[in-house]
Amino acid sequence: MGGFDLRKWNSNLEEVSEAIPEHHRGSAHPLSFNKEDRVKALGLEWHPQRDMFMFNIHAKTLSTGGPTKRTVASTIASLFDPLGWLQPIMTYEGQVFMQKLWLQKLEWDDKLPPELVYEWQTYLAEMTNLRVIEVPRWIGTTSKDRIELHGFCDASRTAIAAVIYSRIVKHSEEPKARLLTAKTKVTPLAVQTIPRLELNSAVLLAKLMNQVKASVVSWTDTATHYWTDSTTVLSWLDDHPARWKTYVGDQVSEIHASSTPEQWYHLRTHENPVDCATRGPQQS
Known part of the structure; x- marks a missing residue:
């Protein structure tokens, strides 16, 4: 697919890490099961100790000061969800809300009207709950x-x-x-x-x-x-x-x-x- 080399591979198994060329590895050594070890990619984290995927939502992402259409779009786009695990929040809550902004015919830097500010703050509060979601990497087969x-x-x-x-x-x-x-x-x-x-x-x-x-x-x-x-x-x-x-x-x-x-x-x-x-x- 495009002839690109996949890089930044990570594993918590030494045999797998050694089989990956050094210039393709995400870390020089295999990840241990230390609770502090984790791999991050655009807000998605892998915790090798529990072998779980989690979502890391930064505080700056949740800023609620004077939201505009631009900051709303940026916040929604900041969530990395390639497999669709967050669809009820990302697409339904997020994209449906963006559709409402387009219907309001707001410019990118216009402030949201009060009724939409309240709805946006509710959405941000739901985003904080994403931090507790864990998805197993291995499906158990x-x-x-x-x-x-x-x-x-x-x-x-x-x-x-x-x-x-x-x-x-x-x-x-x-x-x-x-x-x-x-x-x-x-x-x-x-x-x-x-x-x-x-x-x-x-x-x-x-x-x-x-x-x-x-x-x-x-x-x-x-x-x-x-x-x-x-x-x-x-x-x-x-x-x-x-x-x-x-x-x-x-x-x-x-x-x-x-x-x-x-x-x-x-x-x-x-x-x-x-x-x-x-x-x-x-x-x-």
């Missing part, structure tokens, strides 16, 4: 385990979202679920029906599942399950794309290209784990 992939999608008037979990089934233990990745998109300002938005979220999930399975060769034939709370989407998927009007047919055809109707299941809205990414954590 071994060669003897059975792995299932479960994807969930949802939509609202403001956002569509998809999330994927792995379900690890071990011989003598309770199955364990691990968050893998998520993706959220703010809906366009042009009005669309909820069923169409739900269908768009199903397309988003199908694409995201393809990316996950392509990233791990051994997962190509892994049991895959797709979940939606929309019975309308399930009815569209149960029939041939040619039966539906062009827009719906095109979306159904894209989903059918990488999944079968038998892989799609229904769940109730209040059981959908991606609900918070389309309605915000305060509403879920």
Whole structure:
């Protein structure tokens, strides 16, 4: 992909570190399990002692003095979340808020009106809670385990979202679920029906599942399950794309290209784990 050399590799295992050329290492020595050891990248931290990823939010990021559209955009962009673990905060709360600023037709250095200042301060308070979030680096699999992939999608008037979990089934233990990745998109300002938005979220999930399975060769034939709370989407998927009007047919055809109707299941809205990414954590 572009012919670039990947550099700044880090490991807490000496054998792995020694196999990496020195000019490609992030540190001269393998990381120990000292609680002070950590690797930072744009606000994302890896703690080798607990083998956890965390988010480091700096105090200067949380400055609330006289917010403008420019400082709001800068703060939202400062969160590094490549796998979508923070989607309810980053995309729903952050990008939806930015959309409101554009609708207000504010210039970049205009101060926010009082009602939006209060909403922004609420968002900043939620950002401080990100410091306590920990995501395991290792999802807990071994060669003897059975792995299932479960994807969930949802939509609202403001956002569509998809999330994927792995379900690890071990011989003598309770199955364990691990968050893998998520993706959220703010809906366009042009009005669309909820069923169409739900269908768009199903397309988003199908694409995201393809990316996950392509990233791990051994997962190509892994049991895959797709979940939606929309019975309308399930009815569209149960029939041939040619039966539906062009827009719906095109979306159904894209989903059918990488999944079968038998892989799609229904769940109730209040059981959908991606609900918070389309309605915000305060509403879920």
